[in-house]
Amino acid sequence: MTTQEIADKLVDYCRTEKYHEAYDLYAEDAVSIEMPGMGENQITKGKKNILKGFEEWQASIKEVHGGSVGDPVVMGNHFCVPMTSDCTFEPMGRMKMEELCMYEVKDGKIQRAQYFYEMPDMPQ
Numbered sequence: 001m002t003t004q005e006i007a008d009k010l011v012d013y014c015r016t017e018k019y020h021e022a023y024d025l026y027a028e029d030a031v032s033i034e035m036p037g038m039g040e041n042q043i044t045k046g047k048k049n050i051l052k053g054f055e056e057w058q059a060s061i062k063e064v065h066g067g068s069v070g071d072p073v074v075m076g077n078h079f080c081v082p083m084t085s086d087c088t089f090e091p092m093g094r095m096k097m098e099e100l101c102m103y104e105v106k107d108g109k110i111q112r113a114q115y116f117y118e119m120p121d122m123p124q
Helices: 003-015 019-023 047-059
Strands: 026-033 043-045 061-069 073-075 078-089 093-106 109-117
Touching: 003 019, 003 061, 003 073, 003 078, 003 093, 003 109, 019 047, 026 047, 043 047, 047 061
Parallel strands: 026 109
Antiparallel strands: 026 043, 061 078, 073 078, 078 093, 093 109
16 A cells, blocks of 8 residues: 555544554554653554553543544655544543644555654643
């Protein structure tokens, strides 16, 4: 698959809440990088570990109030997708989040995912 095809599939899967199918687009040795300040969970290696982290995050959601998945912007073997979420989490309460999700494609699979968003303790 081309980078554009992967980007389009990922966006479609996320918009239709087919998250496990979205992770099928990842390479087995993919890397996921969160913002600094996420502690030991900042860098996750391997598709199985990335999926496990997503499932743990998803399990902590008590209620979904809304969210959106924007259109992908593709450049070479990278693409970026803006996403928003508005959820109530079991331990933290309600949080609204806006993020840019950047992906790198290699050999027809997502090799690297990196997420950019504001951290509560980061200076503005």
